[in-house]
Amino acid sequence: MLIRMRTTLVLDDRLLRDAKRRAAGRGITLSEWVNEVLRAALQKTQAPAPRFHMITFGQPPSSTHHEPRDFQGAIEAEDRSSLER
Numbered sequence: 001m002l003i004r005m006r007t008t009l010v011l012d013d014r015l016l017r018d019a020k021r022r023a024a025g026r027g028i029t030l031s032e033w034v035n036e037v038l039r040a041a042l043q044k045t046q047a048p049a050p051r052f053h054m055i056t057f058g059q060p061p062s063s064t065h066h067e068p069r070d071f072q073g074a075i076e077a078e079d080r081s082s083l084e085r
Contacts, residue, residue, distance in 0.1 A: 011019070023033035 019033060020030055023030045026033065028036075
């Protein structure tokens with residue numbers, strides 16, 4: 001037993017004209033065409049996005065805390081190490 005529900009959709013005028021034209025071209029009602037299109041769209045599954053890998057070069061950086069008070073210490077340590085070279 002099929003259960004059908006009436007609903008109201010607000011569609012762009014041009015979109016509605018195109019949908020009616022396609023339904024008429026197939027010899028079916030607009031409702032039948034909308035049902036087919038929605039079923040097809042809902043069956044498509046979107047592939048999950050691939051895992052993101054950040055490409056880096058050189059030695060991995062030492063961990064730096066991301067608190068404003070920690071930046072000053074990290075900058076000073078970096079400056080001292082560059083002066084010692």
